[in-house]
Amino acid sequence: MASRAKATILDIAREAGVSKSTVSLVLQGSGLIRPETAVKVRKAIEDVGYVYNRGAANLRKAHSNVIGMVINDLTNPFFAELAVGMERVFQAAGIVPFIANTAENPVRQEEVLKSLMEQGVAGLIVSPARGTTPGAFRRIEAAGVPVVFAMRRLPESRIPAIAPDNHRGAYLATQHLIAKGHRRLAFFGGSSDLVVYHDRLGGFLEACESLGIAAAYRTIVEGETSRKGGMACLETALAAPEPPTAALCFNDAVAFGVMLALRKRGLEAGSDFAVVGFDDVVEAEHYIPALTSVAVDTAGLGERAAHVMLKMIQSRTTRAEDHVGAVSLVVRESCGPDRNRHGAGMGDAA
Amino acid sequence: MASRAKATILDIAREAGVSKSTVSLVLQGSGLIRPETAVKVRKAIEDVGYVYNRGAANLRKAHSNVIGMVINDLTNPFFAELAVGMERVFQAAGIVPFIANTAENPVRQEEVLKSLMEQGVAGLIVSPARGTTPGAFRRIEAAGVPVVFAMRRLPESRIPAIAPDNHRGAYLATQHLIAKGHRRLAFFGGSSDLVVYHDRLGGFLEACESLGIAAAYRTIVEGETSRKGGMACLETALAAPEPPTAALCFNDAVAFGVMLALRKRGLEAGSDFAVVGFDDVVEAEHYIPALTSVAVDTAGLGERAAHVMLKMIQSRTTRAEDHVGAVSLVVRESCGPDRNRHGAGMGDAA
DNA sequence: TTGATTTATTGGAACGTTCCATTTATAGGC
DNA sequence: GCCTATAAATGGAACGTTCCAATAAATCAA
Structure with missing residues (x-):
């Protein structure tokens, strides 16, 4: 059923008898295309089994919509709750956060952060692993990718932290x-x-x-x-x-x-x-x-962290205020x- | 410190006085380049604050090294254990799995799967959400991306499942x-x-x-x-x-x-x-x-699922045997x- | 020295998108 | 009927990488 090589917008264009630009416009929900054309294109998309290539797209438009969530211990239900809080707000914003676990291991954390960065994340919410070196986030800051710490923070770091009191x-x-x-x-x-x-x-x-x-x-x-x-x-x-x-x-x-x-x-x-x-x-x-x-x-702090991140991305800044949450x-x-x-x-x- | 526009291999090439091809070779650890050249290039990489663009790379070589892990309830410690088991084997293989939570919601699951596919994952390990429709994985199968179900499976599906007895x-x-x-x-x-x-x-x-x-x-x-x-x-x-x-x-x-x-x-x-x-x-x-x-x-099943996935990717197949784990x-x-x-x-x- | 072989390096095309500048079609005003 | 304004669709360049084919430099056999 599926052709071996994956379909591209050119295949769709051919199938629908339009140009690739038109397909692209349809994909982005542009109002410029005639409704009937859009329908035709959407049918072709379905027919060829197209899957959007976000990597190729980001090559041009340079802002991804993936946010990385780096957590130091997924088996601690506490962090799972934090993650769930964040997801709530990201879901509403149409963003799918990718969670990665570092198992409290700074070396693993390094790998995870590298991988996330290579993937071109728009931002990073991190609960740093124990023993994280002060320089661990230097490159990421230099790259201008917004980072916020959740629950934990680093001794001398200008990265905003969301943590309880x-x-x-x-x-x-x-x-x-x-x-x-x-x-x-x-x-x-x-x-x-x-x-x-x-x-x-x-x-x-x-x-x-x-x-x-x-x-x-x-x-x-x-x-x-x-x-x-x-x-x-x-x-x-x-x-x-x-x-x-x-x-x-x-x-x-x-x-x-x-x-x-x-x-x-x-x-x-x-x-x-x-x-x-x-x-x-x-x-x-x-x-x-x-x-x-x-x-x-916990979940509230997760939500707050997610909100701060969203705001940072939107205002393309890498700075934000710390936030200390009420406790009881x-x-x-x-x-x-x-x-x-x-x-x-x-x-x-x- | 960081130039606003992010550095590419061309910047590195300029800095090191070599061609972009040479830089690419160094990046991939090819043995073809002279050691001194490699050192020079690596220094340039450091200097310009380069971060690898995996999206661009995948455009050419078409096989990513990210694996998606879709879990229906992250707050259940049971699934966290499963995730941890998988991570153990992926880490050894130099792969960083990205975890995404569906919160037992088929609609959210749809979004999550779509996002992961767009990201160009090499494979998907899924514990499907309750109420997942039979067709939910049709497109993914058609795209030839290997999927394995962990812990849960779908009524009539040819997707291999790793589950306990x-x-x-x-x-x-x-x-x-x-x-x-x-x-x-x-x-x-x-x-x-x-x-x-x-x-x-x-x-x-x-x-x-x-x-x-x-x-x-x-x-x-x-x-x-x-x-x-x-x-x-x-x-x-x-x-x-x-x-x-x-x-x-x-x-x-x-x-x-x-x-x-x-x-x-x-x-x-x-x-x-x-x-x-x-x-x-x-x-x-x-x-x-x-x-x-x-x-x-649980962790053992996670490991097994990860192994099966690795094997599927390696042998570029979308089929594998089910596996039922011993219980006591x-x-x-x-x-x-x-x-x-x-x-x-x-x-x-x- | 010459040509053949090996070792390092390189230019250019290609990957799948987006977006700008154009072109083409449609409608309106006269 | 023509000209202009608007709407819809399009071609091509660009994004950052890889990889092939080609070149340049070094080594060797004769």
Whole structure:
């Protein structure tokens, strides 16, 4: 049925008995062609099994409509939600974003970015992999392709970032733990090569500082941002002489790991040890006990990132404002009831 | 720093004092050019901030190295795992797959496929959206682009499919429930517009048939393949005069929903009602109670699909064998202990 | 030295579009 | 009937690459 060689607009032109220019006009929905001609051409398009060659077209008009989305960990439902938020707005704009996964690997990220650039993307939304070098986006910036960072950003970069208010979220969560009466606090998971880590840890530390938790009563354990990492964090923390009684976790994944490790030890999250997560993924609500977590409106941030990108493309600029999204603490069961009554007042005092 | 107009191989040629052909040769790593010349050219490439234009190149050589991956629900961790499996093998082959999400929407799927085709993909790995019309891939087949279905397939299609042995998995799970002593069984979730649904339901029914569960004692409730869908299924099933005591769920997501609804009613999965899931996503192991589920080796199927695709591209064919992957029941806690001792023998009798 | 062979390099046509400048057809005004 | 204005359709150049055929330079055999 299909001829071996793929059909071009010239084949269509021949089939419809018009010129290639006419076909091109029809393809672009130009109002200049007579309706009957358009119908004839469209029929020919159907008949020859034509598929549009965007590469050839871009050679002339130089602005593609593909947007690349580079994500560091597709298996984290958090990022999937982010992607879904973005897709919502791109779909409305008639754009199909291509998603690529870097699996938290800077080398892979390099390949992925290169491939996307070669494909001639109009813009790039990136959640950079851990360990991304400062120069990784130099070439892309030089090429004038708009980039926005989502959720994560790079230490010194002029690339606009869309991220939640990590500092405030961590502060809120820590304040909550202190209000519950906890006095020996931990911060679990993440590693210092991530800017987000410093933001969240910073919020934790500031809350400790201003609410009277001395440095000696703070435990900080870096670790993988996964369930496994969380389990490891809890183990090392509990091995200390005066172990913490509550932890703010870098991530919901870490928090789940901590709760798992707790259970493995016969302890119960909530009553024996308080844990709060970060990101508020959908699972948080359904876990047992339900996880108290910092909600960041993931899909909303995705939408915002997509909007910023669209605007950048439209105004052909490579600069835009950062955007920090509102956060809120959603209290569930994983921190249990108050530890001692008078502690509740402390949060208000700050 | 960057000149406004993007650099081409002609700019490089000028900069390096060679011809464009030489530059092209260097770009392709041809052994024909003198090493010193190659070095000179590579320096020029760096200096002018060149980015390769794959669209232009494909115009001549007509075989791209991009593969599209079309997935029906990115938020389901199951599909993310599938994607990750594929990526592993593509990465080794130096290929960057582009992932696109259809959100279970056939219209969106149409757009996504069109866009990918226009981009000139070398092949397509697809998990078709629910309600995909039979003709949806006609044009793509006609264009001679290899397609393989992963996890799901279409009713009458010659496109090769890589999927687990759904029938057997469901049979195994049902047998397990019967061996546990259950006599009133349910099948929850999914809908009959999916081929997988018929496969899984078929396995369930065959097991009922051959192990002596009369039709009157089988409850079948279709529903969304999500937590929400699972909750709804349980509600309608329990409203019946003689409600089931155990359910095989279409999906782990459905199973989680069922367990949630159970808990909401003050019932416990395992002791009060047995539930088994399908797919064995990572969460299954960590749930409380841990979910008994049919493991399908998701990442492995992803790898297999990628291999098949690579082979199809290499041998420039559009045909390949179907592949059905081995499954196994992983027994955890969600079916509780045996219901009555003599029931245990029945499974062996089959 | 000469011609044959090998090694490096090169010009030009082609790929499938778009878009500008033209041409051709149609209609309107007189 | 002719001229002008408008509408519809068209040819050709250009976009950035690859690849073939051809050239130029270096090496070798005699």
